[in-house]
Amino acid sequence: MPAMLYSVDFDCERPSRLARFWADALGYVMRPYDDAEIERLRAKGIDDIADDPIVVIDPPTVGAPPFFFIKVPEPKTTKNRLHLDILAETSLEAEVRRLVGLGAQVLATYNEDGEHWTTLLDPEGNEFCVVVSSASG
Numbered sequence: 579m580p581a582m583l584y585s586v587d588f589d590c591e592r593p594s595r596l597a598r599f600w601a602d603a604l605g606y607v608m609r610p611y612d613d614a615e616i617e618r619l620r621a622k623g624i625d626d627i628a629d630d631p632i633v634v635i636d637p638p639t640v641g642a643p644p645f646f647f648i649k650v651p652e653p654k655t656t657k658n659r660l661h662l663d664i665l666a667e668t669s670l671e672a673e674v675r676r677l678v679g680l681g682a683q684v685l686a687t688y689n690e691d692g693e694h695w696t697t698l699l700d701p702e703g704n705e706f707c708v709v710v711s712s713a714s715g
Contacts, residue, residue: 586645586662589654590702593647597633599701600645602680603664606635609644654703662706663695670694670710677708 590596601608611619611627619630631649666673674684674696682698685705695709 583643585643588645588647588702588704589650590647591649591653592702593633593649594628594630596700596702597635597645597647599681600647601635603677603682603700604635605638606645607638609634609636658705661704664706664708666708666710670696670708673708673710674698682706 588596588600597608600606611630616627619625619627624630633647635645635647637644664673664677677698678684681701685697685699687696688694693709695707697705697707699705
């Protein structure tokens with residue numbers, strides 16, 4: 579049996595901010611903080627959940643992986659070697675506008691061999707693409 583994808587992990591400077599961006603971008607849900615989790619954070623000297631060094635968002639559908647956002651001390655310095663592609667449900671332009679409204683920045687737009695996509699940067703500079711299938715316009 580092949581291995582299964584367990585999670586998608588982002589190293590980042592501000593986990594709660596980046597988690598909120600990706601939750602809104604993908605329709606994921608911020609994992610709630612129960613009393614035990616809040617106590618665990620307080621025991622580590624963290625009084626505000628916005629300062630949690632590991633924030634998790636869960637998928638809206640069964641079988642998709644959760645995303646973990648993990649605070650690291652070093653900034654992103656080079657191009658991603660792996661990135662996410664998001665399929666636009668309506669139009670490429672509308673989806674790009676929505677993501678820019680959430681905090682993304684457009685890096686480049688492409689139109690090659692009948693394929694259309696836009697590369698964006700999330701709030702911490704991680705590249706990702708918005709693609710459109712021929713079926714979605």
